[in-house]
Amino acid sequence: MRSSRGNRILEYLVVFVIAVSLNFFLPRLMPGNPLALLAGVDVGLMTPEEKAKVKEEAGLDRPLWEQYIDYWNDLLHGDFGYSYKQKAPITKMIGDRLPWTLLITGSSLIISAIFGVIFGAISAWNRAKPVDIGLLWTMILMGSMPTFWLGMMLISIVSVDLQLLPSFGAMTPAFFGTFWESVADVASHTILPVITLSVWSIPGVYLTMRYTMLSVLGADFIRTARSKGLSEKTVLFRHVVRNSLAPVVTVLAIRLGFAFGGTVVVETVFSYPGLGRLIFESVSGRDYPVLQATFLVITVAVLVSNILADMLYPLLDPRAKAN
């Protein structure tokens, strides 16, 4: 048992090292370079000597392997460095944006978990009945709607035409209200991005729940439970739903990891000041240090959420522990 746990930890370590190395190499394998960010928009007007000096200051003139060693060295010392573009410490840049990202992705995760599980259970319990077919079609439709399109539609209808909710940002710029007024302001800015994310996210949870529950409904122990004379309510909640939750929890745990990466499309459509928008702008400008740091955040979050799922699974399904 102990050696199995040791192997697992080793596996995670290997995955971590590979992922962190990819974070370093992948941005550098992309065509183009970050010179425009380093030197400013008028980089083309600089002399070759001036450009060489800029590259030298950023260490980009050195061999890749030397940069790679430095990268690990800085990483182990918790130093993410400075952004090429914003000339600001990356730790602060991530710290400014991560809470906003987690607010919308976390809210959407909770909503998708609740509605996905409930609708999945209703659907499976009423298999092939109109309510199941109706839900299934609705979920397929929701899942196939591009998030950018949905976001733009919501802005156009809810914000521009009906003027009910704000169309951009995490709060009204330079808003100075009481604490509760600020909470209300932030909440009003959160609604449309969260709806957009949830519409995309609920079908995944729904389908997992529905599929798993259908398998459980056909299992022998459900037949046994019914033959013992248990009420349908007891069978549903104590036996069916509970035994169907393990795969759903795994899906949610993995999504929790990716939640740290933000959602590039939604944050862009709503001009939301999150990590996804930062990643998008950093990819466009080849801001290597920011890309490395943000990808690291995602890497660590995904690995931790996987570990969490590994630990939770046996609790929800004792057979996994036995195996």
Place this chain on the structure above:
Amino acid sequence: MKHYLKTILGLLIGSVLVFAFSSNTIADSHKRVDRLRAAIIGDESTINPFTYVTGEPGWNILMMQYDSLYTLGIDGQPQPWLVTKLVRSADRLTYTLTLRDDVYYNDGKKLTAHDVKFTFDYLTKYPVGRFAKDIRGFSSANVLNDYKIEIHLKKPRAGYVRKAFADVPIFPRHIWSEVTDPKKHQFESVTNVGSGPYIMVDYKPDQYYRLKANHKYFAGTPRVEELILVKFADESSSHAAFRTNSVDILFKNIPPEQISMLKGIKGVSIVQGPLFTTQLVIMNYDHKPFHMVEVRKAIAYAIDRQKLVDTIYLGAATVGSNGWIHPKSPYFNNQVKTRYNLAKAKSLLDSVGIKDTDGDGIREYEGKPMAFELITPNNNALRLRLAELIKGKLLDVGIKITVGSVEQNTWEGAVWPDFDVNKGRNYAMSMWGWSAGVQADTFRAPELVHSNTGVGFLNLTGVSNKEIDRISNLMDTEDVLARRVELVKQLQAAIAEEMPFITLMYPDGPYAYWSSKYDGLAYISGQGIVNKLSFIPKSAWP
């Protein structure tokens, strides 16, 4: 009778004056406004001279907090600002500047000649992109007294007033002399110490900047008390916010298709004028057969630029001149003709033996079909549409184009590797465009076409033409304006004859704002409507 004549004459003069003053300004209601919100795209970091990110809006916001020795007037030409008198030595190597004595930084310290010297010395020691280029040629500065300074150059440099004096912010010695790593230095306060009309009081990454009026500004208290610059991820979300009146001004010019829609909103106004940006098709001389002038000219004749302006820009652009310079420039050579002529295009290709020998509708050159990739950045819908229309027109003359829509950085890397023309070119044809500065300063044309890459450091096509080089060299040393103008006109003719690139059009800059909220904005060609002049009293305009 005399009385009536006087009245009519008075009315006429009055109308002319009103017209003259309103031609470049949107109006001047003299109304003071508590708060204005302007939408910008992207985050510009903490906006000091070393941390701002882009030329637009970064530099524009920077200059709200700082002042330069000269500033751009309403006509886009540099006008004295911190300077009251400038004397240039006969050898063009020394500028003696007399400064105003009533300018203060927002921390209460006076701006003096010592700050000017410090700024030039500091930028030499710690070069930063735009300003390093601006002050190129600077040798030393000699403070004569608190308000008088000599700037010495290593060699004469044409247009130094515009390049250096009207662009570089003068920053305070007492703050920056302590800073030894300016790009990474983190100040404790978000407030930058500058002498400009606004003081930054709040900065929220990816959200907004809040600027408060500097009530002690030497040119008068700004008419807008608080300026909020709201950051958006892209244009479409800023337009949606504008339509809901969540922002009052769009910093960036709007696309042509938005003009009529926004004009229809009560309280919204649009102001339009030359942007001095360009849309070009460039061809790589190293990629045969673009080394042949007949081929380049044939492509120019085959493109109906007026139709492109009408179809893609809905008329909100000026047709490009083969000589590069905007027809509204006072230095435009009207002898340079730009025509659309399919028959001429075909005959030019025929004349150099590029014909369709296998009857498939595509001509062949040295046995290979005339098929090329025209690359364009995928984040610019207008350029993509232009490329698609050009593709259709070139097929009419037997040239097959494939439009390659690539990511911005990849596109730049193919056309301009490392932003250094000495590193070659990896494209056949590309859509391209230069920012306003390159076109607005007519005398920068040699940078695009000189074969010596020290001068022609924007020569992306590889053009090498002795006549162009000769005229460009003369321009560099000629100091008499009339002679320089004559030379720049000759250069336009030579460029049109060589056709190293095709100037498709000069887009107009339509800018949208809620005039019902504030109607005192100043439109500066190539600068837009969010600039210093828009917010200071009109009486202080240079």
